Amino acid sequence: MDLSYGPEYEAFRDELRAFIAENRHRAPAAPGAAQRAGADAVAWQQLLLEHGYTARTIPREYGGFGAEPDILTSRIIAEEFAAAGVPGGLSNQGISMLVPTLLELGTEEQKRRWIAPTLRGEIVWCQGYSEPGAGSDLAALRTSAREENGEFVINGQKIWTSTAHQADMIFCLVRTEADAPKHAGISYLIFSMKTPGIEVRPLRTMTGHAEFNETFFTDVRVPVDQIVGQRGQGWMVANATLGYERGMLGDPAALENRLAALVQLMHDERIDGVRAIDNAALCDRLVALQAEVAAMKFNGLRLLSNSLKGEPGGLAKLIVKLQSCELAHQISALAIDAMGELGLLYGGSRRERAGGSWQWNYMFQLGLIIGGGTAQIQKNIIAERGLGMPREPKLEHARAPKAGAA
Amino acid sequence: MDFGLSPEQRMLRDAVDRLLREHCPLDHVREVAEGGHAVSAAVVAALSELGLSGIMVPEEHGGLGLGLLDALVVAEALGAAVAPVPFVARCVLAPLALRLAGTPAQQARWLPRIADGSARFGVGLTEVVNRRDGGGVTAADGTLSGSALFVLDSADADAFVIADQGGQLHLVAGEADGLERLPLSTIDLTRSVGELRLDGVAAEPLGEDDGGTANRLVAAGRVLLAADSVGAGDVMIARAVDYAGEREQFGRVIGSFQAVKHMCAEMAARLEPCRSLVWYAAHAFDAVPDEALLMACHAKSHTGEVGRFVARTATEVHGGMGFTDLLGLHYWFKRIGFDRQLLGGPEIVRAEAAALQGWGKRAA
Numbered sequence: 001m002d003l004s005y006g007p008e009y010e011a012f013r014d015e016l017r018a019f020i021a022e023n024r025h026r027a028p029a030a031p032g033a034a035q036r037a038g039a040d041a042v043a044w045q046q047l048l049l050e051h052g053y054t055a056r057t058i059p060r061e062y063g064g065f066g067a068e069p070d071i072l073t074s075r076i077i078a079e080e081f082a083a084a085g086v087p088g089g090l091s092n093q094g095i096s097m098l099v100p101t102l103l104e105l106g107t108e109e110q111k112r113r114w115i116a117p118t119l120r121g122e123i124v125w126c127q128g129y130s131e132p133g134a135g136s137d138l139a140a141l142r143t144s145a146r147e148e149n150g151e152f153v154i155n156g157q158k159i160w161t162s163t164a165h166q167a168d169m170i171f172c173l174v175r176t177e178a179d180a181p182k183h184a185g186i187s188y189l190i191f192s193m194k195t196p197g198i199e200v201r202p203l204r205t206m207t208g209h210a211e212f213n214e215t216f217f218t219d220v221r222v223p224v225d226q227i228v229g230q231r232g233q234g235w236m237v238a239n240a241t242l243g244y245e246r247g248m249l250g251d252p253a254a255l256e257n258r259l260a261a262l263v264q265l266m267h268d269e270r271i272d273g274v275r276a277i278d279n280a281a282l283c284d285r286l287v288a289l290q291a292e293v294a295a296m297k298f299n300g301l302r303l304l305s306n307s308l309k310g311e312p313g314g315l316a317k318l319i320v321k322l323q324s325c326e327l328a329h330q331i332s333a334l335a336i337d338a339m340g341e342l343g344l345l346y347g348g349s350r351r352e353r354a355g356g357s358w359q360w361n362y363m364f365q366l367g368l369i370i371g372g373g374t375a376q377i378q379k380n381i382i383a384e385r386g387l388g389m390p391r392e393p394k395l396e397h398a399r400a401p402k403a404g405a406a
Numbered sequence: 407m408d409f410g411l412s413p414e415q416r417m418l419r420d421a422v423d424r425l426l427r428e429h430c431p432l433d434h435v436r437e438v439a440e441g442g443h444a445v446s447a448a449v450v451a452a453l454s455e456l457g458l459s460g461i462m463v464p465e466e467h468g469g470l471g472l473g474l475l476d477a478l479v480v481a482e483a484l485g486a487a488v489a490p491v492p493f494v495a496r497c498v499l500a501p502l503a504l505r506l507a508g509t510p511a512q513q514a515r516w517l518p519r520i521a522d523g524s525a526r527f528g529v530g531l532t533e534v535v536n537r538r539d540g541g542g543v544t545a546a547d548g549t550l551s552g553s554a555l556f557v558l559d560s561a562d563a564d565a566f567v568i569a570d571q572g573g574q575l576h577l578v579a580g581e582a583d584g585l586e587r588l589p590l591s592t593i594d595l596t597r598s599v600g601e602l603r604l605d606g607v608a609a610e611p612l613g614e615d616d617g618g619t620a621n622r623l624v625a626a627g628r629v630l631l632a633a634d635s636v637g638a639g640d641v642m643i644a645r646a647v648d649y650a651g652e653r654e655q656f657g658r659v660i661g662s663f664q665a666v667k668h669m670c671a672e673m674a675a676r677l678e679p680c681r682s683l684v685w686y687a688a689h690a691f692d693a694v695p696d697e698a699l700l701m702a703c704h705a706k707s708h709t710g711e712v713g714r715f716v717a718r719t720a721t722e723v724h725g726g727m728g729f730t731d732l733l734g735l736h737y738w739f740k741r742i743g744f745d746r747q748l749l750g751g752p753e754i755v756r757a758e759a760a761a762l763q764g765w766g767k768r769a770a
């Protein structure tokens with residue numbers, strides 16, 4: 001166990017601290033989770049890119065800073081922005097999920113074309129995976145793409161597409177090989193949301209906002225070179241993206257931030273004149289959550305060390321999405337309980353706390369327990385890939401889904 | 407930067423695992439437990455051979471001079487093997503007490519004997535954490551009176567470290583006049599705890615402080631009990647997964663039923679982060695003093711909760727078999743139950759963690 005970083009890293013840390021102190025007035029307020037970043041957030045992102053405080057190890061030709069891969073500097077960056085309470089680089093479906101997928105599996109031309117503007121916050125992406133008939137059973141998707149004159153022609157429907165109403169581009173799973181077995185018939189396409197034939201209908205969610213959408217495709221034409229991976233190999237590419245999604249949704253730094261906000265809230269709120277944090281039952285729950293957040297933080301440090309040594313993450317990695325999303329939900333739940341009746345206030349009410357964001361988070365975190373692979377699917381993954389338990393026997397009549405408009 | 411065990415610590419774990427596989431199979435555990443001893447002389451001897459009785463004794467006193475994280479590696483292995491050996495109090499807390507608070511003369515007298523196994527200590531700290539059922543010891547004029555409950559590793563001890571009600575530590579000889587030693591038998595037949603009744607027993611103060619050392623000892627003990635549960639929990643999960651891969655019902659192995667898979671996945675998902683938490687808590691004890699007490703609380707309380715969940719769930723996966731004595735699964739179940747209560751159950755420990763942060767005071 002050696003948690004020191006060494007002198008060259010401490011110099012880097014000092015530099016970064018000076019940068020944050022000097023520039024923090026330009027940082028945006030923490031961006032809302034499901035919203036397109038505003039102009040101030042985009043400007044902040046570009047400043048961070050320029051200094052290598054985000055996308056640090058992505059090569060320059062793709063718009064990154066081009067530093068040698070070094071997980072420790074990335075860690076220091078995360079630590080310092082968190083400690084200063086200043087937002088770091090943007091994290092969204094494009095930057096945190098598509099960019100690493102392209103770096104891993106994209107063509108040279110795709111990397112040069114799409115990564116830089118994505119990092120600069122100029123292209124917002126959405127994820128076109130789920131369909132009405134293909135949720136947990138994602139590979140049952142039916143949205144079709146046939147090849148015609150150097151283009152894919154796409155027909156079908158996606159659903160639960162987060163930010164599709166604000167997005168510029170989509171990474172989208174389609175069935176290109178109508179006769180292939182279920183998992184072997186899928187391709188991974190990227191295309192503009194302004195392509196003719198796309199219709200987006202926002203769906204109001206339980207939060208009262210429309211965080212996601214239905215997305216319809218009618219003869220949408222996409223150049224054939226906008227495929228990531230080979231035709232029929234989209235399932236593999238899709239899974240790479242899903243792995244990055246689990247990492248994004250399981251980020252322990254986000255838990256630490258939410259916990260710190262909860263502690264502050266419990267200092268501020270009073271019940272019969274006594275701070276909520278001094279209420280024995282509420283305090284007991286708080287400390288239990290604090291221990292769990294600490295465990296996830298150290299689990300994250302352990303994963304970091306594993307990757308430094310080139311060792312696989314194993315179980316410690318597979319459990320992160322399940323545990324973190326549940327914990328985030330519990331943190332919001334305790335905040336609401338600590339506020340009691342006041343915890344119900346929402347929609348800009350008088351006496352509302354933090355803009356109703358605890359209730360919003362409580363609901364949205366439940367969405368994230370479902371999204372990105374439900375808790376039950378995560379448990380299947382942990383049991384099968386982590387513990388080596390047998391798969392469910394396949395039903396004999398289960399066939400490859402027919403491609404076609406849903 | 408490296409978060410995790412060093413190559414040396416991994417080697418230590420391998421060595422202890424190998425030794426326990428050879429000297430401490432379940433049959434042996436059963437034999438010792440059913441014989442009512444809670445201490446396997448054979449396993450103690452084998453561990454001493456590796457130098458582990460002196461794991462926390464500084465090298466100049468003939469020990470290995472290692473830290474709490476190293477001791478944790480051993481504790482995890484002992485939990486995994488449900489080994490009936492006195493370790494936490496005898497090999498770690500007693501030498502630690504002497505290291506932290508002993509005079510040079512006390513250290514020179516006891517540490518070499520701890521290292522070579524000729525001084526066998528028990529440690530009584532329960533009343534520092536919570537007093538129940540009339541427990542508690544008071545000091546006056548170099549003597550101790552009262553009773554100390556749940557003194558760890560007490561059965562065959564020939565000396566004790568006992569905390570009085572002010573948290574001051576004392577050395578007491580096992581054969582001292584006025585000392586009555588009574589056994590307590592718990593569900594966990596692999597660990598020995600006892601009650602000491604003291605009536606004006608001659609005692610030698612160990613250091614002089616306001617209970618700071620006792621609190622540090624409690625923290626170290628908590629981390630090791632938590633690690634013991636992580637080791638025991640690992641084995642319970644592995645056994646559940648193995649059993650689920652063999653047992654057939656409805657024409658298929660039960661491990662292919664999702665209800666069973668999800669029980670196993672949940673156990674793993676909850677236990678895995680505990681491993682990193684106990685590692686860090688031990689590291690904090692060794693190297694980050696500001697965080698040591700709080701992290702020990704977190705490790706103890708959280709692992710106590712997760713341990714209970716793993717213990718009952720792994721038993722359930724085994725069906726009726728899990729409930730029998732035949733499989734011996736209950737040895738792990740009980741070991742984890744013991745780890746949860748000693749030195750404070752989760753609620754008590756969380757209240758302490760809150761107090762450390764200035765929370766939970768009923769002041770407006």
Ligand SMILES: Cc1cc2nc3c(=O)[nH]c(=O)nc-3n(C[C@H](O)[C@H](O)[C@H](O)COP(=O)(O)OP(=O)(O)OC[C@H]3O[C@@H](n4cnc5c(N)ncnc54)[C@H](O)[C@@H]3O)c2cc1C
Pocket residue numbers: 126127128129130131134135136137159160161162163212366367368370371372373374375376377380664
């Ligand atoms: C907030 C939010 C944002 C989202 N954003 C996007 C997005 O941007 N892009 C996108 O493509 N999708 C998105 N999704 C969709 C998400 O990926 C799916 O909702 C999710 O995969 C579950 O699919 P489903 O809704 O069809 O539920 P179903 O698959 O019908 O599941 C219903 C219930 O059945 C259980 N279940 C299903 N199969 C199994 C099984 N094999 N074993 C055990 N239990 C099972 C599930 O766990 C769940 O409890 C989002 C969802 C949410 C809630």
